[in-house]
Amino acid sequence: MKACHRLLHGLLGLSLLLLLSAQTSLPRKEVWITGGGSQQEMARFTVEIAETPETWERGLMERAALDQNAGMLFIFPDVVPRSFWMMNTLIPLDMLFIDANRRVINIQENALPCAAPRRCPTYNSTAPAKYVLEIPGGRARALGLQAGDQVHF
Numbered sequence: 840m841k842a843c844h845r846l847l848h849g850l851l852g853l854s855l856l857l858l859l860s861a862q863t864s865l866p867r868k869e870v871w872i873t874g875g876g877s878q879q880e881m882a883r884f885t886v887e888i889a890e891t892p893e894t895w896e897r898g899l900m901e902r903a904a905l906d907q908n909a910g911m912l913f914i915f916p917d918v919v920p921r922s923f924w925m926m927n928t929l930i931p932l933d934m935l936f937i938d939a940n941r942r943v944i945n946i947q948e949n950a951l952p953c954a955a956p957r958r959c960p961t962y963n964s965t966a967p968a969k970y971v972l973e974i975p976g977g978r979a980r981a982l983g984l985q986a987g988d989q990v991h992f
Contacts, residue, residue, distance in 0.1 A: 865894060866887070866888045867887055868885075868886055868888055868992050869884075869885060869886075869992065870883070870885075870886050870910070870990060870992045871883040871884070871990075871992075872982075872988050872990050872991070873988065873991065874983070874985075874989075875985075875987050875988060875989075881982055881983060881984060882908075882982045882984060883908065884909060884910045884972075884974060885909055886910040886911055886972065887909075887910075887911045887912070888911075888912055889911055889912065890913075890914040890915075895913055895915075898911060898913070898923075898973070899911050899928055899930075899932065899973055900926070900927040900928055901928075902928070902930060903929055903930070904930065905975045909975070910972055910974040910975070911972075911973045912971075912972050912992065913971040913972075915969055915970070917969070918939045918968065918969045919967050919968070920963065920966070920968070921936055921963065921964040921967075921968045921971055922962070922963050923950075923963075924960065925950050925951065925952055925959055925960075925962075926953055926954070926955070926959050927953075927954055927955075928952050928953065930952060930975065930976065931949045931950060931952065931975070931976025931977070932973045932974065932976050933946060933948050933949065933950070933973070933974050933975070933976055933978055933979040933980075934946065934947040934950055934962055934971055934972070934973055935971065935973075935979065935984065935990070936963075936964035936965070936966075936968040936970075936971055937968055937969065937971065937972060937990050938966065938967065938968055938969060938970075939967075941990045941991065942987060942989055942990070943984065943985065943986050943987060943988045943990060944964050944965055944966045944968055945964060945965040945966075946979050946985065946986065947962040948976070948977070948979055948980055949976040949977055950962050950976070951976075970990070972990065
């Protein structure tokens with residue numbers, strides 16, 4: 840009887856864990872980038888979408904790794920100068936600041952991990968931005984991405 844109860848509790852716990860993990864997973868989108876004025880695709884990423892204050896704050900914190908074609912797209916309701924930092928982020932990231940027309944404004948390459956109590960630097964858009972795309976550090980340069988590229992999603 841005790842073994843049956845333990846099995847039942849274990850199954851209930853596993854079910855709850857699966858339910859909670861399904862509820863906390865972020866939606867994903869395909870994002871691709873074309874170069875400058877051309878329509879030639881330069882890069883494609885499968886990204887998680889951060890579009891709430893909670894997901895903006897959490898970002899890619901505490902991720903031990905990120906696939907080279909993965910990332911996170913931050914979608915904001917307004918177009919303003921953006922500042923990001925790397926608090927509790929474990930891996931270097933490239934940050935692509937993107938305007939309302941989905942053009943890359945500027946790229947912060949290889950923003951380094953930062954943890955408390957260290958004071959973390961902030962990384963800023965050079966103009967008002969509506970979106971920020973975070974990808975693995977070094978990928979923007981490796982793919983030849985630059986300001987003026989068009990982002991599609």
